[in-house]
Amino acid sequence: MSASQWQTALQTRLMGKGFDCTIFLQNHTLHLALKGTKIPNQHEIIPEIINCLNESPPPGITGLKIYAQTPDDPFPVWEYEGELGQSFQPPPVQPIPLWQRVKQGDMEAMTTILERALTHKNIQVKIKQINGIFHIELNAHQLPEQALLVKLIDQELRCYKMPSLTQIQVTAHDAHHTWETEFTLGHLPPHSSAVDKKTHSPKPASHTWRTLPLYSLDPTGKNILLVGAITGFLLCLTPWIRFILSYLVIIIHELGHTVAGWLMGYPSIPSFDFIYGGGITLQLSERWAFIPLVIYSGLGGLIYYFRRNRLTLITLVIVALFYTLIYFTRLSQLLVISMGHGLELLFIGIFLYRAITGWSCQQPGEQSLYGILGFFMLFYDLNFVRQLLFDPVMRELYFMGKGDVLDHDFVRIAREFLRVNLSLVVVLFGLLCVLTPLATWGLYRYQNYWRYACVQLLRR
Numbered sequence: 001m002s003a004s005q006w007q008t009a010l011q012t013r014l015m016g017k018g019f020d021c022t023i024f025l026q027n028h029t030l031h032l033a034l035k036g037t038k039i040p041n042q043h044e045i046i047p048e049i050i051n052c053l054n055e056s057p058p059p060g061i062t063g064l065k066i067y068a069q070t071p072d073d074p075f076p077v078w079e080y081e082g083e084l085g086q087s088f089q090p091p092p093v094q095p096i097p098l099w100q101r102v103k104q105g106d107m108e109a110m111t112t113i114l115e116r117a118l119t120h121k122n123i124q125v126k127i128k129q130i131n132g133i134f135h136i137e138l139n140a141h142q143l144p145e146q147a148l149l150v151k152l153i154d155q156e157l158r159c160y161k162m163p164s165l166t167q168i169q170v171t172a173h174d175a176h177h178t179w180e181t182e183f184t185l186g187h188l189p190p191h192s193s194a195v196d197k198k199t200h201s202p203k204p205a206s207h208t209w210r211t212l213p214l215y216s217l218d219p220t221g222k223n224i225l226l227v228g229a230i231t232g233f234l235l236c237l238t239p240w241i242r243f244i245l246s247y248l249v250i251i252i253h254e255l256g257h258t259v260a261g262w263l264m265g266y267p268s269i270p271s272f273d274f275i276y277g278g279g280i281t282l283q284l285s286e287r288w289a290f291i292p293l294v295i296y297s298g299l300g301g302l303i304y305y306f307r308r309n310r311l312t313l314i315t316l317v318i319v320a321l322f323y324t325l326i327y328f329t330r331l332s333q334l335l336v337i338s339m340g341h342g343l344e345l346l347f348i349g350i351f352l353y354r355a356i357t358g359w360s361c362q363q364p365g366e367q368s369l370y371g372i373l374g375f376f377m378l379f380y381d382l383n384f385v386r387q388l389l390f391d392p393v394m395r396e397l398y399f400m401g402k403g404d405v406l407d408h409d410f411v412r413i414a415r416e417f418l419r420v421n422l423s424l425v426v427v428l429f430g431l432l433c434v435l436t437p438l439a440t441w442g443l444y445r446y447q448n449y450w451r452y453a454c455v456q457l458l459r460r
Contacts, residue, residue: 006056013052017045019068029063030084039068039077046080053084102160110134110157117156121358133182138172142215145448146172146179147455158186176213215445221356228355228371235372236379247272248373249344249380250279256343257281257336263323264332265291276402283336292327296320305460312457334417337409341381341429345436348377352440357447378433385430389423398422 007023014021019036032049034040046066053064064084067076101109107127114125114136123140136153143149150170157168166185172178217225235241254270258281261268265287273280299320306312326332351374353359358367387394388410399422401407407415414425443450 006053006058009056010049010052013048014045025058025061027063028061029065030058030061032064032066034066034068035071037070039070042066042068042078042080050082050084057084099160102157102162105129105134105162105166107134109160110136110162113156113160114153117152119358119362133167133169136168136170138170140172140174141218142176142213143172143174145451145455146181148451150181150183154183154185213448215447217356217444224355224367224371225352227368228352228375231372232375232377233379235376236383242380245373245376246380249377252343252347252377253340254279254281256339256341256346257283259343260336260339262291263295264327264336265289266336267291273402278402280402280406281340292323295323299323306457309457309459312459315457330417334413337412337417340409344377344381345432348374348381348433348436349440349443350374351377352437353443356440356444378437381433382430385426385433388426389430395422 010023011021017036017040018038019034019040022033022035024031024033030053034045045068049066050064062084064080064082066080068078069076098109098112102113107129111125111127114127115123118125118138121140121144123138123143126137126139128135128137138149149172153168153170157166162185165187167182168185169180169182171180235245250272251270258268258270261281261283266283266285267288268281268283270281271279299316303313303316306316326335351370354361355367355371355374361367361370388398389395398408399411401411410422410425410429414420414422418425
């Protein structure tokens, strides 16, 4: 049978079905693309196509692939693959992707994605639909700020392709208060992320910085910190483990020099020092003028973007003035030298904060790992302070520098900038090490306050 005869027979059989059929051949396989606003039922249309092709077989064709898709969607709604001459075998049921279930308003899928996003806060999620409105109920011992929760829910649902203009009602309960709000997906109010409907607490419905609740450690957080402190201390006492993990401290240290160098206009690259040990940051001696231009341009863009937010404008102007003061004075060199140990302290704080809060932790045991690494780095730095203060050999080696050429950071800070004894700089660093866990605890306890401040700064 000629190609025109079997094609005519197939097109006649499919005529009037409400969709267009595109036919093309590839590698002895016949491809049929069915496109239309009304997708045909595969259990009805596929047997009809197979019977037609078996009655009028195309010459040289052994395989068959059928796709059904809508005009505005590049991905097939369903597809079938088989061989000519065989009867139709119903395809196995494929699980519907999570994003597609959320897009269709599946409440179980919505619960799954919201529980994933809120798992680090131990927040329970329940969802039901009443009169076309999705009611989301949140329960926890202590909830984050209302505006942050509403924004997170809106972002998660829109990320999974849930249609805009969907009505969402959120009711949240914790040990301190209850609040309820309703909003339209994708259209949060411009000046406040949610509007309170009712509250069952003597506190005002919209929080100010004076009424925000404080956080306290739960038993899980206390256990994680205790285990992290003990394990980190034992790892620091074990020489070969301390040597292996010291490379984590080294790369963080050199990254601190690198980031500060780039900010101050000096192109830098961190690296390990395999000759004298430790690490070294390779840095050009001359500045690149375009680097501060990029930073000033970025600050200018942010100033324009937040031009209606007076608080953010003042903050950005202060940042620009501080950057200018540091960049055009010797403080730029002091910053580059100090940020090696400075980034170590920052990472200690980040690790301990994630251990306490579980922030962005997805896998079991991740919080405990952050606690162990945070305390290991803390004890590693405190041991470094002890050696410089009380070990004459270590102190003399530190004074010698790398290859009797490059002075170490604390030596340069003491001699070139502060012009004080090395011990005073080392004691200052030891004090900062002790204060870092306390500062992290303060950030945790008063996180509603600084998050509230961030929300205020990020408003346009």
